[in-house]
Amino acid sequence: MDDRRQHSRRSTELQLEVFELHTGQRLGRVADLSADGFMLFSDKPHRADSLVACRLVSEEVIEGVGEIQLNVDCLWSRPGADGQHCWAGFHIIDLEPDQSAALEVLLKHL
Incomplete structure (x- = not known):
């Protein structure tokens, strides 16, 4: 598989949950995180090529x-081995400078 990431992803011991910004709906738990994006473990599938405003x-x-508030693009979504969960990859497409600094703080602690 072609890995086009500019920053390495870091798995996290922190519990990081992602919520849709406007509805508050829980999207899932972050499995790994980088300055460019994250992989999400979720109870429901996400639509690839969808843009989401969210809160981490x-x-x-x-x-x-x-x-942290950010806008992301869902690049892919796959069912989990158990058939009840899914995995999805998100790319950060918009992040205000103060939110980028906050993300760096979290990344420092992973």
Whole structure:
């Protein structure tokens, strides 16, 4: 598989949940994270090529960071081995400078 990532993904021991920004609907839990995107473990499939405004929320506030708002593009979505969960890859397409700094804080602690 061609890996086009510019930054390496880091698995996380932190519990990072992702929620749709406007509805508050839970989208899933972050399995790994980079400055460019994340892989999500979810209870429901996501539509590839869909844009989502979302909030990435940490269960633990780290250096004042508990939440990051960002816009992402779902690049792919696949069912999990158990047939009840799915995996999806998201690319960050829009991130305000203060939110980018907050993401760097989280990445430092992974």
